[in-house]
Amino acid sequence: MRGELSSDSKHLAPTNGKFVSLFIIVALPFLGALLPGLMNPAGRQACGGVTFMVSLTAFIGLMTNAPAVFAGEVVQVGFNWIPSLGLNFTLMLDPLGFFFAGLILGVGLLIIAYARHYLARSDNMGEFFTYLxxxxxxxxxxxxSDNILLLLIFWELTSLSSFLLIGYWKHLPEGRQGARMALTVTGMGGLAMIGGMLILGQIVGSYDLSVILENRELIQADPLYVPALILILLGCFTKSAQFPFHFWLPHAMAAPTPVSAYLHSATMVKAGIFLMARMWPVLSGTPEWFVIVTGAGLITMVLGAVIALFKHDLKALLAFSTVSHLGLITMLLGTGTAFGALAAMFHILNHATFKAALFMSAGIIDHEAHTRDIRRLGGLRTLMPITFVIATIxxxxxxxxxxxxxxxxxxxMLEEAYHTVLFDNHWLVPALAVFGSLFSAAYCFRLIKHTFLGPVRHDYPSKPHDPPFGLWLPPAFLIVLVVGIGVAPFLVEPFVKLVASAMIGGVYxxxxxxxKIWHGLVPALYMSIAAVVGGLVVLAIYRPLLSAWDAAPRxxxxxxxxxxxxxVVAxxxxxxxxxxxxxxxxxxxIMTITVIAVGYHAWSTGAVGEATRTMQPVTPIAVAGWLMLVTATAAMMFLHRNRLLSLILIGIVGLMVSVGFVFFSAPDLAMTQITVEVVTIILLLxxxxxxPNRTPKESTVLRRTSDAVIALAGGLAITALSYHYLLRVxxxxxxxxxxxxxxxxxxxxTNVVNVIxxxxxxxxxxGEIIVLGIAALLIYALTEALLNGPVRARLLNRKPDQPRAGDMHPMMMVVLTRVLMPVVMMVGFYIYLRGHNEPGGGFIAGLIVSIGVVMQYMASGFSWASARLRYPYHGVIGAGVLIAGLTGIGSWFAGKPFMTTAFGYFRIPPFDKFELATAMAFDLGVFLAVVGAVMLSLESFSRLARRAHMPEVDEPMDIDPSRDEQPADDAAKRGA
Amino acid sequence: MELLVATAIGILTAGGIYLVLRLRTFPVILGVSLLTYAVNVFLFASGRLTIGASPILIDGVETYTDPLPQALVLTAIVISFGMTAVVVMIALGAYLGSNDDHVDDPDDAALAAEDAK
Structure with missing residues (x-):
């Protein structure tokens, strides 16, 4: 892909380090997201400050690319990520992307500054800024993104992260519902868009935007154009809250105001608009595009404006006005003309400035007056003069x-609407545009009049006053832009034109x-005047209109x-x-039957080759072992209700399996199996x-018969499979x-198994010792959870269901296990040492040593044994994994790949020559991990067994002849 | 000999399946253990059966059994201990928490019956 990109050199700007790489600009917020959480303990100022710095760095990084962008270059960087899927991590910066990225980062900076002062002390600021x-x-x-698959990934990420932001106030049910609704709607749209993008990629044969954008004719001639268009538009419309998906946006207003200001002025809802603009060169210009996009835009614009007028919550009013303005932009994009595109880009810029300022003002009012209900406000003009000026402008x-x-x-927009003919009707679009603008003007006037004008009231929930400058400075900055662009539009004209021409991509x-402010007496001016005057009239008759609205069913x-x-849930x-x-x-x-059926199907449709191995003769010893195994297994089926008995039977099975391993030349396996058998049985005991010691009889005869049939079928199938398998190479x-x-x-x-x-x-x-360690830690964690939960009391007050032995720790056993301990350790050490050349090794040695330690627990009691435990088992597991890992890493220093063994032969007189290998260190790690894991599991189980009415005895033996007196007297004596 | 091993694997499997289909946790755990034996032996046998040819290199000896399945099964045995221990712990926790060691979840069954109405 790189080659293709560079062959297209007219687009490529040299990435020779003159400006900050696009990778860094994209990665910075993600990496920076770690910081606010970490800075949380350092205080709110630090937390907000670090977030601001992260955004600022990204913003400056973007600006270093400005000269290249203004010079008409398209900055591209990228590498192949998953080329087999056509997914390349390629980024591209053209004027359109630059414009949006600038909005996102620039408004982001203001929002961060604002949020720092907006959030209450009880809000977790680190969490908020991380999400942001x-x-x-x-x-x-x-x-x-220059790759539509990559774009889709980021698209979904915005859905997820906006979910976190909207639901930031988790304690509010509206917040949670709003977040869920936003995620559902935008998520569904995203899903549709994935489909659309895949179709688009299939048509063009590439998922790279730069390639797709050059294939307008190919795409529009394809029969799949319409499905792709509809699917992509579904994604855009849901994201940008276009009718009929507009409803999620007002509910997302349950979010903290900085979120609303950010998501609904400059970013999230503009993502859909951005994508329509990005895809505009290839998707627009067809009748389908025109009707769908312009139609949806018009409806959204009018509907949003009308609803906004009758909303009493300031943020809801602004939310619906956002819906309305997004509709306006969508409609402009739908017309498919260059002028429409220019107007759309210009309005995006303008809308971002005034809407973000308005949202922040609403937040200020909410923050200071403790209400956003317009009906409870009014007269704030004198109380909050600064906010009044900002919001009014x-x-x-x-x-x-x-x-x-x-x-x-x-x-x-009105100019464009005047020239737009929808459904062969010259009046439809202009009339609706004026109608929408009229209501738009009306709700703006209402916002000013009902919030700020009128007499000062005495029943505000909190006495309002202007906020500290941290809150009003960000919106004030935006208002300066609003006025600046309004008075001197020629300042931004070249830039907006550059963006718009990048967007239309040379199609027109x-x-x-x-x-210009003054175009002469053009139709748009009359339409504008009509809208403003109409808006004033509507406001004048607001009361009757409101009662009519409230009475109307909707x-x-x-x-x-x-x-x-x-x-759907139902x-x-x-x-x-x-x-x-x-x-x-x-x-x-069901699963067993399915597997058997599938296996049978394979068997009956496939062919079986000739047997290539001859059957080996049967020896009497083998038959004896087989008989024991089969008898024990069969007996288990009938006796499994007696649980202790079934444990003994399964022990026989395990023993026979180990013997079988020895018989078939696998001494290592046999040793492992038999030691594992011991610890497993202890565990089950x-x-x-x-x-309960018995399993009650619950299932019916029919049930047992059918289970037996399934089991026999399964057994037969496996027998047949193994038999055929064993006779063929x-x-x-x-x-x-x-x-x-x-x-x-x-x-x-020389022990090949161990060397493997x-x-x-x-x-x-x-990996396996790590898994084993995790399993042991999981058991430990589960035990902890049990012991800290309601089960604890039950465990402590448990009455034994069988008579207890009078002598729980018999002297003979205590003495014997202690004598045995060094022997066991020596055997373990020997098995470990010889493992490399003879049967043995870390696994088996670990199991043997574990059994030795478990014996001490069993003989001398839990508390006695654990009091003598010097290293916690977690640590033993960790040490094992570390040693094994470090041994593996060690081979890097010798310039060898991970875990290459080095070995040599040494001689220390008077001993014989012996071998030392790094593999031994690795095996030591295995050994420790196994000991730790086995002991941690068994120890956890034993901890459950401690009970309230059983005193914790420190003495290893209940009856100890060397002790003259009873433990209690002994303690009293020591105390005296 | 191959037939003996094959039938042994089959019988272990049959026993395992039967116990797995029981209603209480303990027999199910034993059933899983039986299935573990069956799987381990099957894996081991995929190196084909050889008698008296341990994979311990000795000068002059040319035939050895296949060591690779042995190495794989060796770790499988140890891991299966870990897995058994986890399952036993879960079963134990469930029993101690609810005083019930049934495998089936009656709550779900009741919900299903409700839906069917």
Whole structure:
């Protein structure tokens, strides 16, 4: 892919370090997201400050790219990530991406500064800023992606991170519901968009945007164009809250105000707009695009404006006004003309400035007056003069009043609407545009009048006053932009034109228009005047209008949405519960039958080759062993209700399996099996201590018969499989030829099994001891949970169900196990040492030593043994894993790959020559990990057995002849 | 000899399946243990059966059994101990928490019955 990119050199700017790489710009917010959480203990100032610095660095990084972008270059960086899927991590910065990234990071900076002062002390600021930076990174990723699959990943990330942000106040049910709704709607849209993007990629044969954008004819001629278009638009419309998916946005207002200001002015909801703009060169211009996009935009614009007028919550009003303005932009994109594109880009810029300022003002009012309900406000003009100025200028700009930036782009929108013909009707679009603008002006005027004008009231929930400058400075900065652009639009004109021409991608010529306040007596001016005057009239008759609105029946989107969700949940539940009825035994039966059926199908349709091995003769000893194994297994089937007996029987089975391993030339396996057998039986005995000793008869005869049939079928199938398998050679040259040939030469050991474990497949073994350690820690954790939960009291007051032995720690056993201990240790050490050349090794030695230690616990009691435990078992596991890992790493220093063995032969007189290998250190790690894991598991089980009415005795023996007196007297004596 | 091993694996499997289908946790755990034996022996046998040819290199000896399945099964045995211990712990916790060692979850069954109405 790199080659293709560089061949396209007219787009490529040299990435020679003159500017900050796009990778860093995208990665910074993600990496920085770690910091606020870490800085949380350092205080709110540090937390906000570090977040601000992260965003600022990314912003500056973006700005270093500005000269290249303005010079008309497209900055590209990238590498192949998963080339087989066409997923390349390629980023591209063109004026369109630059514009959006600038908005995201620039507004982000203001929002961070604002949020630092907005959040209450009780809010976890680190968490908030972490989410915010994650979101910021995802947004920047979207606008800089050059690969649509990569874009989709960032797209989904914005859905997820916005979910976290919207639901930030987890204690508020509205917050949680709003977050869920936003995630559901945008997530579904995202899913649709994945489909659309995949189709698009299939049509073009590449997922790289730069390639896709050059194939307009190919895409629009494809029969799959319409499905792809609809799917992609579903994604855009859900994200940008276009009708009929507009309903989630107002509910997302339950979020803290900085989130609303950020997500709903400059970022999240603009993502859908951005994508429509990005795809504009290839998707727009067709009748389908025109009707869907313009239609949805128009409806959204009018609907949003009308609803906004009748909302009493300041943020809800702003939310619906956002919906309305997004509709406006969408409509402009839908017209498919260069002028429309220019107007859309300009309005995005303007909307971001005044809407973010307005949201922040609403937040200030909420923060100071403790309410956002317009009906409870009014008269704030004198109480909050600064906020009044900010909010009023923002609102007037939104209403489309001259000398403010909203006027300019709205004028352009009306101009475009005037020339747009929908359904062969010259009046439809202009009329609706004026209608929408009229209501837009009306709610802006209402916002000003009902919040700030009028008499000062005396019943505000809290006495409002202007906030500290930290809160009003960010919106004030935006208001300066609003006025600045409004008075001197020529300042931003070249930039917006650059962005718009990048967006239309050479499909059309950029029209020769200029941003001006006065265009002469054009139709747009009359439409504008009509809208403003109409807005004032509507406000004048607001009261009767409101009562009419309240009386009118209208569908509540939330109810419909929840009804839909409930219906889907009901269907899902019906399907799942009919299959998953909680009977795990049934699942097991179904699975077994399925496996057998599939196996039978393979068997009956496949061919069986000739047997290539001859059967080996049967010896009487083998038959005897087989008989014992089979008898024990069969007996278990009939006697399994007696649980202790079934343990003895399974012990026989395990013993026979070990004997079988010896018989078939696997001494290592036999030793492992027999030692594991011992610890497993101890473990099960410990468990049986708590469980009922008998299994009651519950299943019916029919049930048992059918289970037996399934079991026999399974057994028969496995027998047939094994039998055929054993008589054929699967591979001509087994892998182990290599192992046998190189074991001594390369690994320095003659026990090939051990050399495979510690050398050839050492990495595998390393993973396995880690798994073993995790299992032991899991058991420990579960025990802790049990002992700290309600079970604890039950365990402590448990009455034994069988008579206890009078002498729980008999002297003979105590003495014997202590004598045995050094012997066991020596055997373990010997097994460990010889492992490399003779049967043995770390696994087996670890198990042997564990058994030796367990014996001490059993003979002398838990408290006696654990009091003499010097190293905690967790530490032993950790040490084992560390030693094994470090041994493996050690080979790096010799310039060898991970876990290469080195060995040599040494002689210390008077002993014989002996071998030392690094594999021994690795095996030591294995040994320690096994000891730790086994002991931690068994110890955890034993801890459950401690009870309240059993005194903790420190003495190893209950009856000790060397002790003159009873322990209690002894203690009294010592005390005296 | 191959037939003996094959039938042994089969019988272990059959026993394992039967016990896994029981209603209480303890027999199910024993059933899983039996299945573990069966699987381990099967894996081991995939190196084919050889008598008297341990994979310990000795000068002059040319035939050895396949050591690779042995190495794989060796770790499998140890890991299966860990897994058994975890399952036993879970079963124990469930029993101590609810005084019930049934495998099936009656709550889900009740829900399903409710839905079926």
């Amino acid at each position: 930076l994650l979101f910021q990174g995802a947004m920047v990723g979207i606008v800089l 923002g609102a007037l700009s939104m209403a489309g009043i001259p000398f403010l930036n909203g006027f300019l782009s709205k004028e352009m 010529e950029m029209p020769d228009v200029h941003f 569908p509540e989107a939330k109810v419909i949405f929840e009804g839909l969700i409930e219906a 269907i899902a539940r019906r399907i799942i519960h009919s299959m998953h009825d909680g009977a795990f035994t049934r699942y097991a039966a 410990l468990a049986l201590n708590f469980l 699967a591979v001509v040259t087994p892998l182990s030829e290599f192992h046998l040939a190189n074991s001594y030469k390369g690994g320095g050991g 474990l510690v050398d050839f497949r050492g990495f595998d073994t390393y």
